[in-house]
Amino acid sequence: xxxxxxxxxxxxxxxxxxxxxxxxxxxxxxxxxxxxxxxxxxxxxxxxxxxxxxxxxxxxxxxxxxxxxxxxxxxxxxxxxxxxxxxxxxxxxxxxxxxxxxxxxxxxxxxxxxxxxxxxxxxxxxxxxxxxxxxxxxxxxxxxxxxxxxxxxxxxxxxxxxxxxxxxxxxxxxxxxxxxxxxxxxxxxxxxxxxxxxxxxxxxxxxxxxxxxxxxxxxxxxxxxxxxxxxxxxxxxxxxxxxxxxxxxxxxxxxxxxxxxxxxxxxxxxxxxxxxxxxxxxxxxxxxxxxxxxxxxxxxxxxxxxxxxxxxxxxxxxxxxxxxxxxxxxxxxx
Amino acid sequence: xxxxxxxxxxxxxxxxxxxxxxxxxxxxxxxxxxxxxxxxxxxxxxxxxxxxxxxxxxxxxxxxxxxxxxxxxxxxxxxxxxxxxxxxxxxxxxxxxxxxxxxxxxxxxxxxxxxxxxxxxxxxxxxxxxxxxxxxxxxxxxxxxxxxxxxxxxxxxxxxxxxxxxxxxxxxxxxxxxxxxxxxxxxxxxxxxxxxxxxxxxxxxxxxxxxxxxxxxxxxxxxxxxxxxxxxxxxxxxxxxxxxxxxxxxxxxxxxxxxxxxxxxxxxxxxxxxxxxxxxxxxxxxxxxxxxxxxxxxxxxxxxxxxxxxxxxxxxxxxxx
Ligand SMILES: Cc1ncc(C[n+]2csc(CCOP(=O)(O)OP(=O)(O)O)c2C)c(N)n1
Ligand SMILES: [Mg+2]
Numbered sequence: 220x221x222x223x224x225x226x227x228x229x230x231x232x233x234x235x236x237x238x239x240x241x242x243x244x245x246x247x248x249x250x251x252x253x254x255x256x257x258x259x260x261x262x263x264x265x266x267x268x269x270x271x272x273x274x275x276x277x278x279x280x281x282x283x284x285x286x287x288x289x290x291x292x293x294x295x296x297x298x299x300x301x302x303x304x305x306x307x308x309x310x311x312x313x314x315x316x317x318x319x320x321x322x323x324x325x326x327x328x329x330x331x332x333x334x335x336x337x338x339x340x341x342x343x344x345x346x347x348x349x350x351x352x353x354x355x356x357x358x359x360x361x362x363x364x365x366x367x368x369x370x371x372x373x374x375x376x377x378x379x380x381x382x383x384x385x386x387x388x389x390x391x392x393x394x395x396x397x398x399x400x401x402x403x404x405x406x407x408x409x410x411x412x413x414x415x416x417x418x419x420x421x422x423x424x425x426x427x428x429x430x431x432x433x434x435x436x437x438x439x440x441x442x443x444x445x446x447x448x449x450x451x452x453x454x455x456x457x458x459x460x461x462x463x464x465x466x467x468x469x470x471x472x473x474x475x476x477x478x479x480x481x482x483x484x485x486x487x488x489x490x491x492x493x494x495x496x497x498x499x500x501x502x503x504x505x506x507x508x509x510x511x512x513x514x515x516x517x518x519x520x521x522x523x524x525x526x527x528x529x530x531x532x533x534x535x536x537x538x539x540x541x542x543x544x545x546x547x548x549x550x551x552x553x
Numbered sequence: 554x555x556x557x558x559x560x561x562x563x564x565x566x567x568x569x570x571x572x573x574x575x576x577x578x579x580x581x582x583x584x585x586x587x588x589x590x591x592x593x594x595x596x597x598x599x600x601x602x603x604x605x606x607x608x609x610x611x612x613x614x615x616x617x618x619x620x621x622x623x624x625x626x627x628x629x630x631x632x633x634x635x636x637x638x639x640x641x642x643x644x645x646x647x648x649x650x651x652x653x654x655x656x657x658x659x660x661x662x663x664x665x666x667x668x669x670x671x672x673x674x675x676x677x678x679x680x681x682x683x684x685x686x687x688x689x690x691x692x693x694x695x696x697x698x699x700x701x702x703x704x705x706x707x708x709x710x711x712x713x714x715x716x717x718x719x720x721x722x723x724x725x726x727x728x729x730x731x732x733x734x735x736x737x738x739x740x741x742x743x744x745x746x747x748x749x750x751x752x753x754x755x756x757x758x759x760x761x762x763x764x765x766x767x768x769x770x771x772x773x774x775x776x777x778x779x780x781x782x783x784x785x786x787x788x789x790x791x792x793x794x795x796x797x798x799x800x801x802x803x804x805x806x807x808x809x810x811x812x813x814x815x816x817x818x819x820x821x822x823x824x825x826x827x828x829x830x831x832x833x834x835x836x837x838x839x840x841x842x843x844x845x846x847x848x849x850x851x852x853x854x855x856x857x858x859x860x861x862x863x864x865x866x867x868x869x870x871x872x873x874x
Pocket of ligand 1: 251279281303307310622670671672699700701702703704730732733734799
């Protein structure tokens with residue numbers, strides 16, 4: 220029975236994991252410090268007590284953790300593995316790219332890898348270059364892997380469930396700066412949604428802003444600032460990046476004629492490029508050149524004021540959006 | 554007691570060297586709690602003896618690779634505390650101008666080739682420093698420092714075998730402080746003798762009491778001599794304890810009752826002070842080691858705090874040649 224409870228994002232993930240372990244007896248949950256301590260962010264708190272040896276701590280061995288997930292998944296388990304920072308998944312990329320992604324395809328579906336990797340990414344003040352990256356584009360370049368990126372408590376709850384129920388290897392990318400935020404009303408116990416889809420966060424006429432992850436909050440602040448000048452925009456938060464709801468983007472851009480994509484990941488080779496390319500390929504007539512805003516292609520420095528100079532801030536998003544909305548073709552005479 | 558004045562002076566020097574690290578770490582903790590430093594900070598309180606003793610055997614041309622728990626190793630290699638603190642405080646005088654921060658700074662001019670925030674990742678890089686030495690005639694010895702937990706990272710085993718197979722001059726120092734973050738190492742291995750992994754790869758390995766400066770020094774001096782003479786890698790498992798959390802803010806709920814009290818007795822600063830007292834050294838001389846270190850760090854912190862913040866317009870400098 221669905222019920223509304225007050226949870227922060229971390230609590231929502233915890234509730235989703237508890238439900239997975241409760242309702243799907245084939246799930247196992249593990250990672251570094253995940254079992255007894257309940258996770259460095261406290262996300263799996265109480266779960267080992269409740270579910271015993273289906274929840275456990277692992278050595279600092281990401282390759283073994285993810286490889287074991289591929290193997291256990293092919294024998295009927297449904298592993299949920301926490302990789303503490305997405306930066307650490309890089310030491311085990313082989314298990315994701317060469318192993319998990321290939322299992323179903325190469326075996327013609329006779330072997331599958333229904334595993335979920337829960338991780339988190341992004342910069343936070345003072346974080347070092349090896350704890351700050353946004354790497355979704357690496358995963359989105361790998362057909363065979365599903366990827367989602369929740370931001371709100373409700374999405375964190377829903378997406379974890381959809382990911383675990385999904386029959387393919389799925390990466391849920393969370394953001395540590397959101398875990399301990401204010402509690403919000405989250406409906407738990409509802410139907411497990413299929414993967415895919417987006418969230419329409421604002422309705423507007425003058426532009427379409429496509430975004431994902433924690434930077435969505437800045438995008439919404441920026442869009443709300445422009446409202447004072449009578450400028451409005453559609454804001455589509457793409458909680459699922461694979462599958463990606465290109466048709467929702469197209470539908471909106473056809474109406475507004477203007478597109479801005481914002482992500483925290485590096486601009487060059489970021490998934491924003493793919494979003495823009497799909498719109499351009501569709502032949503949709505645009506009133507302004509489409510734009511992308513992301514990390515100003517750099518390593519990420521630890522000093523907060525240096526990082527802030529490289530990662531899009533609310534003010535920069537607002538001015539970029541103003542430019543997209545105000546752009547006119549030379550010679551239009553308007 | 555009849556200890557020679559030279560021996561006493563050497564030990565007082567060690568005590569002072571350890572206090573410089575302890576005082577720095579305590580200052581870092583205060584600045585972090587005041588939020589003048591932001592982000593994740595890992596302190597090395599309780600592990601100072603390993604850095605002090607190991608670095609005392611190194612020569613300027615040797616290359617040391619540490620982890621995020623690396624402030625003490627940097628101090629022991631001679632990096633000025635002011636520039637370390639400035640780095641953590643995001644000042645332009647920081648060793649990396651604010652790019653590294655607490656967990657990822659380096660000062661190669663002092664043979665401190667960096668902290669690393671990817672567990673185990675420093676080991677293969679250290680192997681490379683020794684590989685280069687094979688061609689450059691520098692006689693450089695490379696040192697890779699990591700924790701007990703890092704032994705379970707594939708990169709460390711690969712690095713050890715690579716060094717062993719080619720006889721490269723790398724010293725692997727495993728600081729076994731019993732925990733990997735919040736999890737006891739003995740829950741994550743079936744064989745608690747981590748040094749046997751090195752032995753199995755053909756690397757001479759020893760286990761030492763890391764709180765005993767002379768044990769670390771002896772192991773280190775043999776290892777340096779062996780590496781410098783082209784006889785290949787060695788492995789030192791140094792048993793130690795961190796007497797603070799894994800990071801600032803760690804609630805340390807994983808510690809069994811009484812563990813920390815026991816650790817506070819054996820930790821190297823308390824231990825050496827006690828030994829000196831037993832040897833008849835006056836309280837004043839012992840206390841001076843701490844006071845001098847605290848004065849120095851206090852001055853370094855004031856200077857760092859007065860230094861200008863990093864300039865955001867430089868954020869993209871040094872990305873490419
Ligand atoms: C590849 C990788 N996995 C996980 C982490 C997260 N992490 C940071 S420190 C740490 C524990 C390391 O323990 P140990 O090697 O014993 O060193 P100690 O912190 O005790 O000095 C972990 C798991 C990381 N930084 N890198
Ligand atoms: Mg340890």
